[in-house]
Amino acid sequence: MWNRDRWVEIFETLSKNKLRASLSGFTIAMGIFIFVTLYGFGNGLKNAFNQFFLDDATNTLWVYGGQTSKPYKGFKSRRNIEFDNEDLDQLATDFAYFIEGVTPRITRAGEVSYKTESNSYSVRAVGPVHQDIEKSLVYSGRYINQSDVKDYTKNAVIGRLVAKDLFKYEDPLGKHVIINDVAFKVVGIFSDEGGDNEERMVYIPYTTQQRLLGGSEEIDQIILTFRPEIGYAGALQLESNIMKFLKRKHSIDPEDPAGIFIRNVASDLKQNQDFASILQYIVTFVGLGTLIAGVIGISNIMVYVVRERTKELGIRKAIGATPKSIIGMILHESIFITTIAGYTGLFVGVGTLALIGDNLEDFFIVDPQIHIGTAIFATILLIVFGAVAGYVPAKRAARIKPIIALRDE
Amino acid sequence: MIQLNNIHKSYNLKTNPLHVLKGINLSIEEGEMVAIMGASGSGKSTLLNILGMLDEADSGTYTLDDTPIVQLSETKAAQYRNKFLGFVFQSFNLISYKTALENVSLPLYYQKIPRKERLIKAKENLDKVGLGERIDHVPSELSGGEKQRVAIARALASEPKVLLADEPTGALDTKTSYDLMALIQEINEQGKTMVVITHEHDIANMCKRIVHLRDGVIVEDKKIKQVKAKDHVE
Numbered sequence: 153m154w155n156r157d158r159w160v161e162i163f164e165t166l167s168k169n170k171l172r173a174s175l176s177g178f179t180i181a182m183g184i185f186i187f188v189t190l191y192g193f194g195n196g197l198k199n200a201f202n203q204f205f206l207d208d209a210t211n212t213l214w215v216y217g218g219q220t221s222k223p224y225k226g227f228k229s230r231r232n233i234e235f236d237n238e239d240l241d242q243l244a245t246d247f248a249y250f251i252e253g254v255t256p257r258i259t260r261a262g263e264v265s266y267k268t269e270s271n272s273y274s275v276r277a278v279g280p281v282h283q284d285i286e287k288s289l290v291y292s293g294r295y296i297n298q299s300d301v302k303d304y305t306k307n308a309v310i311g312r313l314v315a316k317d318l319f320k321y322e323d324p325l326g327k328h329v330i331i332n333d334v335a336f337k338v339v340g341i342f343s344d345e346g347g348d349n350e351e352r353m354v355y356i357p358y359t360t361q362q363r364l365l366g367g368s369e370e371i372d373q374i375i376l377t378f379r380p381e382i383g384y385a386g387a388l389q390l391e392s393n394i395m396k397f398l399k400r401k402h403s404i405d406p407e408d409p410a411g412i413f414i415r416n417v418a419s420d421l422k423q424n425q426d427f428a429s430i431l432q433y434i435v436t437f438v439g440l441g442t443l444i445a446g447v448i449g450i451s452n453i454m455v456y457v458v459r460e461r462t463k464e465l466g467i468r469k470a471i472g473a474t475p476k477s478i479i480g481m482i483l484h485e486s487i488f489i490t491t492i493a494g495y496t497g498l499f500v501g502v503g504t505l506a507l508i509g510d511n512l513e514d515f516f517i518v519d520p521q522i523h524i525g526t527a528i529f530a531t532i533l534l535i536v537f538g539a540v541a542g543y544v545p546a547k548r549a550a551r552i553k554p555i556i557a558l559r560d561e
Numbered sequence: 562m563i564q565l566n567n568i569h570k571s572y573n574l575k576t577n578p579l580h581v582l583k584g585i586n587l588s589i590e591e592g593e594m595v596a597i598m599g600a601s602g603s604g605k606s607t608l609l610n611i612l613g614m615l616d617e618a619d620s621g622t623y624t625l626d627d628t629p630i631v632q633l634s635e636t637k638a639a640q641y642r643n644k645f646l647g648f649v650f651q652s653f654n655l656i657s658y659k660t661a662l663e664n665v666s667l668p669l670y671y672q673k674i675p676r677k678e679r680l681i682k683a684k685e686n687l688d689k690v691g692l693g694e695r696i697d698h699v700p701s702e703l704s705g706g707e708k709q710r711v712a713i714a715r716a717l718a719s720e721p722k723v724l725l726a727d728e729p730t731g732a733l734d735t736k737t738s739y740d741l742m743a744l745i746q747e748i749n750e751q752g753k754t755m756v757v758i759t760h761e762h763d764i765a766n767m768c769k770r771i772v773h774l775r776d777g778v779i780v781e782d783k784k785i786k787q788v789k790a791k792d793h794v795e
Contacts, residue, residue, distance in 0.1 A: 156676075157670060157675075164659070164663065168658035463654075464656050464657075466654075467654045467655075468656075468667070468671075469639060470615065470642065470654070471642070471643065471671065471715065471719070472640065472642050472668050473639060473671050474635070474639040474640065475635045475639070476636065477671065550635075551635070553615060553616065554615050555610050
């Protein structure tokens with residue numbers, strides 16, 4: 153392998169058979185290039201998909217109250233179910249082992265103004281955990297915290313676009329905004345990858361809102377995050393346990409399909425992930441197909457190359473080449489070409505993907521990339537198959553009698 | 562140098578086996594220059610192939626330079642060919658993409674001789690055949706006679722015991738043929754054993770001994786007075 157003479161011999165052969173060498177090299181490089189770009193595009197598609205569906209936290213349960221559809225324990229049907237702070241506390245203690253955090257959400261429209269600027273926004277009254285659920289990114293100040301909730305503070309966290317609308321170029325932090333005639337101090341500004349609507353929100357402590365709404369302890373909905381370790385099955389189990397718990401507490405018929413609704417993001421997530429993995433299968437299938445086409449291409453070229461060289465190999469045998477040296481020469485040459493060409497195709501492909509970057513975002517291809525391990529594996533696979541494909545005809549050529557080869561004009 | 566004892570060779574054709582060599586006994590001493598003559602189908606090419614270890618006899622013994630040539634593996638045959646024999650073919654059989662120098666150095670490559678030494682030796686041999694000035698030309702840039710000289714230089718490069726020439730002048734005009742024979746005679750004068758297959762009488766007469774083959778047997782084996790090719794070249 154490291155015999156210098158062998159290398160010199162190969163370079164001489166290759167440089168004097170440029171057409172042959174570049175033809176087989178081109179096939180390999182093309183194969184790898186197509187594989188890398190297709191696979192990268194597939195991954196880009198997957199990235200776009202993830203960006204669409206997986207922006208919020210995925211380990212969450214959303215609990216809503218509804219209207220019962222069955223009479224139970226002396227209650228009539230069509231009774232409205234509403235949650236309050238007690239439900240919140242009990243969920244947090246009873247399911248402490250499975251739950252990471254619980255937050256209520258009370259959403260009301262709010263007329264928000266600062267100096268002369270005024271606009272209407274959604275005002276969400278929440279607890280600190282809500283930040284994780286929406287993945288709100290607080291880039292200035294802080295989020296609603298536990299002492300806000302405890303002390304009924306009039307603090308507010310506003311979205312990036314709220315700040316832009318009302319404050320223009322002023323720094324909102326520490327200033328006061330009027331929300332539905334009550335002054336709140338801005339303690340934080342956040343951004344959100346979920347889009348413009350998410351950044352036109354105002355968050356305030358839920359206890360403050362409850363007090364402003366007349367001292368009730370009512371909650372529109374409860375959102376809780378569970379520990380990701382419990383997995384998909386655990387999430388489903390948790391969902392059904394919470395359902396049972398709340399139905400018992402609010403005296404709802406366990407068979408009643410209405411009354412309480414729970415949206416489990418875990419099962420949404422499961423569907424999305426299933427779809428994503430089907431995308432992945434398609435990408436892998438296309439990639440494998442390309443690779444197989446590449447392998448067939450190399451095999452054909454190797455058969456042709458050996459056929460074309462039959463006479464030369466006969467001459468070499470007549471003047472003393474052993475079968476081993478013939479096979480070695482052909483293999484060495486083919487591995488050399490496939491390696492150079494393969495890695496050229498690899499780098500050109502990876503370079504192309506890098507150049508494309510996010511330019512094709514409109515076509516749902518985001519950040520197309522190929523895992524470098526996958527790409528190298530594919531290249532090595534092609535090299536190995538190139539060698540195998542060269543070995544069979546090389547062996548046959550090495551066995552052919554020189555006289556027969558020499559007669560071959 | 563060469564001893565053949567009762568060599569038989571058949572080819573199995575579809576209908577019936579073709580008995581090509583029917584008991585050949587031949588002994589060639591070192592330094593001889595033997596012409597093997599015969600019409601086509603007489604078995605002379607088969608005999609050459611057996612001598613050249615390109616083919617194997619069905620029965621009989623073959624000894625080359627006191628080495629029995631029997632049941633050779635492909636690898637062994639290749640090594641013996643490289644060590645004992647130099648070939649010159651009618652159709653030259655040079656590698657088309659290699660220069661004269663590279664063609665001549667190829668047998669030395671298979672002897673695993675270092676590159677520098679190889680090129681020096683190849684150059685020497687090309688000088689010997691009078692092509693010292695054309696070492697960088699590829700075969701397509703050489704005339705027929707020059708190609709055959711390159712082939713001879715290549716055959717000599719590995720310093721073989723015996724030079725086997727199969728119709729070496731078959732593709733050349735008369736004048737070029739005589740030039741080439743003069744070269745071959747000169748090499749023979751320096752002590753190299755030669756076996757020349759030919760069907761041309763004038764070429765055969767330039768050897769020192771003629772073996773006539775007909776239908777797979779030797780019908781005549783005589784020493785002759787050698788005609789010097791040089792005398793026919795003006």
